[in-house]
Amino acid sequence: MSGAREEILASIRTALRDAPPEVEVPRGYRSSPPPADLVALFDERVTDYRATVTRCALVDVVEAIRSALGDAARVVVSGDLPYPVDGALDDDLSASELDAVDAVVTTAAVGIAVTGTIVLDHGPGQGRRALSLVPDRHVCVIRDDQIVAGVPDAIARLDPARPQTWISGPSATSDIELDRVEGVHGPRQLHVVVVRED
Amino acid sequence: MSATFVGMPAFPDAARSALADSQLRGNLAHATSTIRGKRAQVVGEVSEWEELRLAGAAIKDNTLHHLDEHLLRLERSLTERGATVHWARDAAEACAIVAGIAQQHGVDEVVKVKSMATQEIELNEFLAEQGIAAWETDLAELIVQLGDDLPSHILVPAIHRNRAEIREIFRAKMPGAPDDLTDNPADLAAAARLHLRQKFLSARMAVSGANFAVADTGTLMVVESEGNGRMCLTLPDILVSVVGIEKVVPSWDDLDVFLQLLPRSSTGERMNPYTSTWTGVTPGDGPQEMHVVLLDNGRTRALADEVGRQALRCIRCSACLNVCPVYERTGGHAYGSVYPGPIGAILNPLLRGVGHDKQLDSLPYASSLCGACFEACPVRIDFPEVLVHLRSKVVDAHRGRAERGVRCTLRAERPVRLGRAPKPEAVAMKAASWALRDAGRLGRLERLAGAAGRLLARVLRRSAPGGRRVLGSLPGPGARWTTARDVPAPPTESFREWWQREGGRS
Numbered sequence: 001m002s003g004a005r006e007e008i009l010a011s012i013r014t015a016l017r018d019a020p021p022e023v024e025v026p027r028g029y030r031s032s033p034p035p036a037d038l039v040a041l042f043d044e045r046v047t048d049y050r051a052t053v054t055r056c057a058l059v060d061v062v063e064a065i066r067s068a069l070g071d072a073a074r075v076v077v078s079g080d081l082p083y084p085v086d087g088a089l090d091d092d093l094s095a096s097e098l099d100a101v102d103a104v105v106t107t108a109a110v111g112i113a114v115t116g117t118i119v120l121d122h123g124p125g126q127g128r129r130a131l132s133l134v135p136d137r138h139v140c141v142i143r144d145d146q147i148v149a150g151v152p153d154a155i156a157r158l159d160p161a162r163p164q165t166w167i168s169g170p171s172a173t174s175d176i177e178l179d180r181v182e183g184v185h186g187p188r189q190l191h192v193v194v195v196r197e198d
Numbered sequence: 199m200s201a202t203f204v205g206m207p208a209f210p211d212a213a214r215s216a217l218a219d220s221q222l223r224g225n226l227a228h229a230t231s232t233i234r235g236k237r238a239q240v241v242g243e244v245s246e247w248e249e250l251r252l253a254g255a256a257i258k259d260n261t262l263h264h265l266d267e268h269l270l271r272l273e274r275s276l277t278e279r280g281a282t283v284h285w286a287r288d289a290a291e292a293c294a295i296v297a298g299i300a301q302q303h304g305v306d307e308v309v310k311v312k313s314m315a316t317q318e319i320e321l322n323e324f325l326a327e328q329g330i331a332a333w334e335t336d337l338a339e340l341i342v343q344l345g346d347d348l349p350s351h352i353l354v355p356a357i358h359r360n361r362a363e364i365r366e367i368f369r370a371k372m373p374g375a376p377d378d379l380t381d382n383p384a385d386l387a388a389a390a391r392l393h394l395r396q397k398f399l400s401a402r403m404a405v406s407g408a409n410f411a412v413a414d415t416g417t418l419m420v421v422e423s424e425g426n427g428r429m430c431l432t433l434p435d436i437l438v439s440v441v442g443i444e445k446v447v448p449s450w451d452d453l454d455v456f457l458q459l460l461p462r463s464s465t466g467e468r469m470n471p472y473t474s475t476w477t478g479v480t481p482g483d484g485p486q487e488m489h490v491v492l493l494d495n496g497r498t499r500a501l502a503d504e505v506g507r508q509a510l511r512c513i514r515c516s517a518c519l520n521v522c523p524v525y526e527r528t529g530g531h532a533y534g535s536v537y538p539g540p541i542g543a544i545l546n547p548l549l550r551g552v553g554h555d556k557q558l559d560s561l562p563y564a565s566s567l568c569g570a571c572f573e574a575c576p577v578r579i580d581f582p583e584v585l586v587h588l589r590s591k592v593v594d595a596h597r598g599r600a601e602r603g604v605r606c607t608l609r610a611e612r613p614v615r616l617g618r619a620p621k622p623e624a625v626a627m628k629a630a631s632w633a634l635r636d637a638g639r640l641g642r643l644e645r646l647a648g649a650a651g652r653l654l655a656r657v658l659r660r661s662a663p664g665g666r667r668v669l670g671s672l673p674g675p676g677a678r679w680t681t682a683r684d685v686p687a688p689p690t691e692s693f694r695e696w697w698q699r700e701g702g703r704s
């Protein structure tokens with residue numbers, strides 16, 4: 001439909017004959033002062049979504065992951081996850097096989113304190129997008145130096161060329177009488193482990 | 199969804215029957231007040247909120263004013279990243295493109311993420327005619343689809359249904375729904391999870407919209423809550439995204455404004471549970487064939503309207519619906535479109551033109567010009583200004599027809615000669631527009647109106663259920679509208695006075 005393309009562009013140009021000049025976009029919001037304790041705020045805001053947060057030192061991370069996994073029998077990880085997880089399956093699974101898995105452990109690219117968000121860019125340790133979507137429990141390990149203050153800091157750090165998943169709490173819906181219910185299609189349990197790098 | 203809005207009665211008639219439906223009114227009032235409260239709280243947390251609104255409006259305006267250039271950049275970036283770009287002048291072309299892609303791959307079933315654009319073009323109905331089943335995967339859309347019903351709210355389309363009704367719809371229409379299904383929302387959500395899981399795992403093609411499309415990088419973004427979007431965007435091999443041409447933003451960095459404005463305005467959350475972004479095809483991850491359909495369908499018509507084009511800034515957050523006294527009492531269906539509420543009252547006539555359809559022409563009158571929608575709108579669409587402008591366009595269109603010998607009965611109870619009739623209203627509207635464009639003027643006038651309201655309150659003494667004071671029918675051109683709806687009496691305290699008293703926290 002190349003006719004459509006030319007016609008739409010021509011209509012736009014006709015419509016814009018009287019268009020006013022560009023206006024300046026105010027960007028002061030990018031320099032608002034950061035909160036005092038990023039990690040504490042991140043913890044509070046993630047918890048607000050009824051996700052679970054564990055904070056631990058690097059030496060305790062394996063134990064923290066183990067307890068976050070709880071009774072999950074089948075666990076999948078991306079082959080390049082930097083933390084050992086006993087008995088974890090490697091990701092060479094089909095979608096239906098993934099559906100039979102109980103939990104997934106990933107790292108993250110960025111954490112956002114103000115909004116309580118973790119962002120996956122599906123780089124090392126995070127696996128392809130389906131991996132952190134289909135299993136019902138997601139354990140996400142993030143280093144405290146990956147936590148930024150707000151959305152503008154996160155946008156500045158992230159690479160748009162990579163696919164991204166921004167996650168704020170477990171899957172939820174308010175579609176029935178506006179009752180917030182955890183869990184429709186995404187993981188119904190989200191457990192975030194914040195590792196202190198010392 | 200086999201139901202459509204085609205042949206809907208004009209707003210006043212549709213509103214009258216909606217007003218009689220107390221279930222609908224009860225559900226809606228609860229929903230809108232709940233979301234309003236949540237929104238006020240999370241917006242109050244952001245000290246730079248007003249600056250973000252200004253930034254959002256400026257980014258959108260700058261983009262719209264050079265829309266051709268941004269679309270061409272978007273096309274280039276998408277193509278470089280392995281996506282195929284299609285252009286569609288109207289709904290029929292867009293539907294044909296999507297169906298063509300499905301047929302080319304021998305696909306007879308697609309999964310869908312909630313998308314206003316695909317509802318607007320009635321894609322599901324078209325696909326059904328072609329023998330292709332389209333499964334809505336958003337819980338509310340699923341309720342609407344299974345109930346053979348129409349969406350009534352942008353954000354929570356099934357808000358007119360209560361839990362007992364939803365259970366009945368699931369039991370009757372959802373294959374495999376358990377017999378002992380309760381009406382507990384968690385159980386209903388779990389039933390939907392089970393029902394759709396198989397579809398997600400086996401679907402070969404998905405259809406989505408996009409909240410934003412970044413010209414610089416070719417990145418598309420979908421903002422959602424349930425994870426059905428992630429499923430559709432990740433599991434199938436083929437992804438087709440239908441994107442209105444106004445969804446483009448110049449650069450990735452601009453998203454730092456919209457990802458703050460949208461979730462807080464929309465669901466009243468600091469951030470929605472899931473946001474997905476993707477930039478063309480990523481080898482080994484997600485769909486390996488990608489199509490983007492850039493949709494006009496009236497947007498260039500809206501763009502040509504100097505005053506009205508600001509409606510194309512809309513990011514579909516639905517905040518304007520939730521603060522609208524007209525919407526709260528009539529519900530979404532009365533607007534006869536997938537775009538209800540204040541945004542619907544301006545966007546529908548802008549997209550489709552005025553002077554040829556009674557239903558469309560009645561929409562700019564579905565407002566008391568109270569301006570609450572402007573205050574709530576994250577991209578500062580000046581609703582009173584656009585509504586007044588559209589009313590005069592409606593009147594002009596009919597005056598043109600009247601001059602050609604057509605008697606017009608549109609706005610008044612009795613046929614009138616339109617050369618005369620609209621004048622008083624047009625003058626009042628101009629004045630309102632003048633006042634509303636300037637905050638200082640508005641403040642002064644509102645205090646005046648507050649004083650007038652206190653006077654009126656002593657005179658009128660009429661009250662609506664719940665004790666709210668109302669005016670009876672308005673005389674003149676407003677009469678048709680007020681016979682279907684009680685007009686709130688001017689408040690004794692203006693919105694701004696209330697705002698200041700409340701510490702400006704909403």
Ligand code: SF4
Nearest residue numbers: 512513515516518575
């Ligand atoms: S017009 Fe403004 S408030 Fe209404 S849905 Fe669009 S962005 Fe939201």
